[in-house]
Amino acid sequence: MSDMRDEAMNSKAWPFEEARRVLKRYAKGAPEKGYVLFQTGYGPSGLPHIGTFGEVARTTMVRRAFEMISDIPTKLICFSDDMDGLRKVPGNVPNQEQMAEDLNLPLTVVRDPFGTHDSFGAHNNARLNAFLDSFGFEYEFASSTEYYKSGRFDEMLLLALERFDKIMEIMLPTLGAERQATYSPFLPVSPKTGHVLQVPTLERNVEKGTIVYEEPDGERVELPVTGGNVKMQWKPDWAMRWAALGVDYEMSGKDLIDSVTQASKICRALGQRPPECLSYELFNDEEGQKISKSKGNGLSMEEWLTYAAPESLQYFMFLKPKTAKRLYFDVIPKAVDEYHQQLRAYPGQDDKQKLANPVYHIHGHNVPASDMMVPFSMLLNLASASSAEDKDVLWGFIAKYAPEATPESHPGMDAAAGFAVRYFNDFVKPAKVYRAPTDQERVALEELAACFGDADKALDAITRKNAAMGREDELPKADFADEEFLQSVVFAIGKLHGFEPLRDWFKAIYEVCLGASQGPRFGGFAALYGVEETRALIAKALAGDLV
Known part of the structure; x- marks a missing residue:
């Protein structure tokens, strides 16, 4: 293992390069908190999606790489910003009128339109947990509402109140004139309506730990910044969370580069070192356009998992996170076959090659053997030639080719046969164009x-x-x-x-x-x-x- 650790310290695989950046933070010794903290953030105003998966999968890869090169314990928290106010009604949920009535309430107060949980935030948090658990991710779930209300953030909120002017100096130049006039890093939760209000802070009392603001009806109200009575605007909130928890590593999309810059400045203003950050490229669709949930372009995670196993999606996520990639249906067969090629190569590789192999970063030291005797692309052509409607047809050919193989002995192969038939009938068959020979x-x-x-x-x-x-x-x-x-x-x-x-x-x-x-x-x-x-x-x- 020591030889492999030596190789890891020099590996050019990007998770090791990231892990070494984190390790440099503690060249003089382990952190006071006793562990290195990795964080991923999630906005629970919508359901988990392929970006959520990618962020947790990639952060897990860096965490695993760090554990290879250091004995300092680690934690990964998946933080849900569930105290945020509901600003608009999502288009893909039932009970739209009820949702509209709950606009501006914290997501953990908004009634669950599905009727299964105490709130919309709780519903989406449960979906997030089930989603992450289904992939076997190791993480600790963290709720913004719980952290604010329990007092976990109180000390840092009081410091933010004390350093209010420094935070404003950082934020105001990034805002337009109209926004500057009403901006405050603190969003009071109205005792009257329960709404998360975006209103100016009129007075501050550092000794009492309070702010004064004006309700929409004109009444002036004094509120403590502690105990869940206020929530911070999201960039100061991100920075406050980094500072309060001692976050060491977080990645985010390149569309948040400016937010990372501002949050890092605020974190320093709060007397703490911001985390090591990785800005990853966003996914594009087949035409090279940025994937957007509102446009419905590109490929969703559910769609990928309809046609291939999750390991192939993790493989795709591993590849060059700083390079823009097109995410559409045609990439699935290639990702599946490349993933299994890497599985087959792994046992014969030396330590340096193993640490550069994507499957190590997906599975750690427990890299499974591939049971795919037939490439996915070959299964698609078999399905095409035989007009297969179910995987039993493909097994008829597989059994002749490899008589020792059965669906029971080769479950990965069996699953792939089912995926191939589904993929063929949904994508290949409608696009098939035969031509006459020259x-x-x-x-x-x-x-x-x-x-x-x-x-x-x-x-x-x-x-x-x-x-x-x-x-x-x-x-x-x-x-x-x-x-x-x-x-x-x-x-x-x-x-x-x-x-x-x-x-x-x-x-x-x-x-x-x-x-x-x-x-x-x-x-x-x-x-x-x-x-x-x-x-x-x-x-x-x-x-x-x-x-």
Whole structure:
């Protein structure tokens, strides 16, 4: 383990680079609080989404990397800003009129439109906890309402009151003239209406720990800043939370870079060191536009998990967090196959390679073995060729290809077969476009079908290809169950019929026979689908039955 820790201290994998930044904070010794604190924030005015997943998954990766290089204990808190006032009625909840009546109340006071919890905030917090628990994340849940009301923030709130002018100096230059006139870092919770009010602070009494503000009806009210009587505006609130809890690490989207800057200044004004922060790139849709919940573009987490296992989504989240990535349906098969490629590579890697492998950052030291004998992209082509409506059809081919495999012995493979059928029918099938072969392609496909049915013809094609290339390679054993032999036949036919570049030949096979422009190695497909079935598929394509 010590050797692996040494490697981790030099690893270029981004979670280790982040972890080393956190470790530098405590070069002289462990923190007084006794642990390093990682935080993720969540606004419970809506339901958990793919961004929530990504933030917790990535922060967990950094936490795990830190635990590899340091013996200082760690904590991850998922903080819900549930004392925030409800500013607008979400469009995707029932009982809209009831929700409208509760505008400006703290989310933990707003009545639950679903009728299942004490409040809308409690409902969404429960959804968040169930969501995080379903992925096995280790975290401690924290409620803003609970922290404010229990007094956890009182000491820092009193300090913020004392340093009110410093906070205003930081915030006011970032606001427009109209907002400057009414801005206060403190939002009183009205004793009359329960509303979280956005009103100016008229007077401050540091000794008493109170502020004076004016109610909408004109009455002046004096309130303590402690005990949950006020909530801070969100940038000062973020800073106050960092300072009060001693947060060491937090990441956020690049759209919050300015907020991180202001919150860091306020945290310092409160006498504390702000956390190490990572600003990650946001996701784009297929057209390169920023994903927006209101637009409904891009890909939701629920949609991803409809077509692939959560580990593939964690793999996608691991990749280059500071680089913008397009998040749409076409990335799923690639992510699944790359994840399993990394799983298969892991056991044979040295420590340095293992620490750079995404699967280490997903699973830690307990990296599972892949039971995917067939790539996801191959399953999609199988589903296409067989018009599969359920995974049992795919298992018919898988069982011939790998007789020892069963749905029970290979649950990951079984789940992937189900995902592949669903993905094929929802996305691939509607977009399939077959085309007729060109004259060159027709002759080549006819010879390929003939070679797949006759060992002598297959070996002759390979011999002629070798001769044309000036090579005297030893002929392979003719085995129509061997995908390497079948691939060598496909390669030979492409060369003999003058396809340059050769990828045009493979593209032609898929466009003519499977209605797609790309796919896995055709030799592997033929071995899995069956040589006779492949010959029949080529025959149908040449007869024009697929167009």
